[in-house]
Amino acid sequence: MTTSTSERPEDLTSPESQIRAEALRLGFDLCRFTRVDEAWNAGARLAEYVAAGRHGEMAWLAETAERRAHPQAMWADARAAIVLGMNYGPDHDPLAILSEPAKGAISVYAQGDDYHELIKGRLKQLGGWLQARFGGALKVFVDTAPLLEKPLAERAGLGWQGKHTNLVSQAFGSWLFLGSILTTLELSPDPAEANHCGTCHACLDICPTDAFPAPYQLDARRCISYLTIELKGAIPREFRAALGNRIYGCDDCLAVCPWNKFAETAREAAFHARDVLRAPALAELARLDDAAFRALFAKSPVKRIGRDRFVRNVLYAIGNSGEPVLAAEAERSLDDPSPVVRGAAVWALWRLLEGPAFDRLKAAREPEEADVAVREEWQEPRSVVAG
Template structure:
């Protein structure tokens, strides 16, 4: 298919009438966490016609990012960083938007209609629209599932004023399968087809800007950016072929990076290593937070020095997780450092991490 898209279907602009109620219920439950932007422009998000009154049809396109091999194999290497498969590619926003513009330009030139393109850059509910257009269905993990491409589709939307013939919507083919729900390490699905982002590792490691709740940290394992578990176990993935879009490829540069190496990144080296990828958008401090959680979960004594080196970091977010990782890996060493650290530490969250030392006889108020 043109421009590297593997599927394209059409839905009417009016095709998701139940979206407003579903979105409101999700927001009212607080399942969006601190992604407050999802609560803004709700009317436009839930109805394409509210975003652009002239739109009549929505062309939904999918680009595969399926990989080769098992994306979860890295979880068995606790001293290495697990980065979500999509983020081990070039930033799909940059790649897809240009390709969408090319397709939209052809559509406009042939029919004379006005067009607008969107790739996660406007209040557009891509997954419900993709289901309405017949690309797939929203599985129990809430991600779009395709019978041909599994759970590995990037989505893009072209809004057009043209009245195009619409495709039949896809129906749910999940059946009784619960693999995606049962594999989640942090129980982020309160029930099938509902995601509580506040417990989702992808949200916690990418979107969440503050400290991650201590009860959720062990479940994160060595996942330093995103989580593929619920996607990777979907049975429909067996029909997906490895992606062929060359502009997405990074030739494996971000596969199995050592945690010790990542812990030593300053801001400049972080930006260089992750240039052109989704990882860069989190910033060095949040990424270092994630790396330190992975170090704390690793069970590897050789990573103690990596944690200890970041105890004096300028960011309280980083210092707090350095303390947590040190306590997890070497509580005796943590006790040796606790008194002096608490005397000099002024950040309340970092101090609280120190005060979690088990059986610490020398607690400092």
């Protein structure tokens, strides 16, 4: 662990040292401090991002932009932030699954338990201890709250925002969950972290959909994580082939970061990948009904997108698999109650079947399809859909 992100030598009796020790005892891997009563430019960058429409359907970013502009815009009494990091580094190569097209690739962070609940619980524990020891008022935040945690973490010195816009740590690479506590206490700030990306642009080059218009800029509308998680309807045809077998999120830009050579496997057992989610078979996932989906992804962040959106992603992956045997799963999904699932099934069949076989199926099934969007999938020329 390097000096810029390790716990620096300090007075072990200071409030900062005591807070840091308690945070590490609770399972956090990093704990650092920054002031929040000073100006910063993160809010202006967010405003530019929203104005350019790069947030896509994430309307909550626009709706909460003013509150996100600065920590004190959300809570005027805040004076300092305690910013915490928890390592979720994998014990395997996240990109290896991409060479197994009949299996689904789920983002590393979603292969274990939902980090939101675990981290929020630990933050509340730390907050209770903090108030009992030092007093003051506080609020705890995980990334669902209107707080720009990555710029805050950079100011506190946990790492820096890399060219892929995610936080990079010299100690843990690109594998850090973040949590924050805003407090009215006056705490001594840690130095901010410098940017160590240098001339490297591996994260930009590997992106399957060219989602980075420039270094340090992300167009969410092109990002596979956005497309497979946030987007509610059909994924635009221009991106479907690039999805490959990614069915929930995308780790490419994170996994290729050279700083990961210093990363360690997560010590928190809840973040370890469940065997059933490391390389699940697409054929089995395509058959999930709502109850089976909920059972499989209990305690997982995947459950938040719902069964229909998830099976939609699975069917796009089936279309990209190059495995004609999986066409049977796509054909079965033509009877699914969800239009978004049926539309994805049509596209998968377009990809997997020879022209005459697809045309026969189209003639039999298109006339009985009531949904306009699904009918458009049937009518789309093969040359366009094939990507």
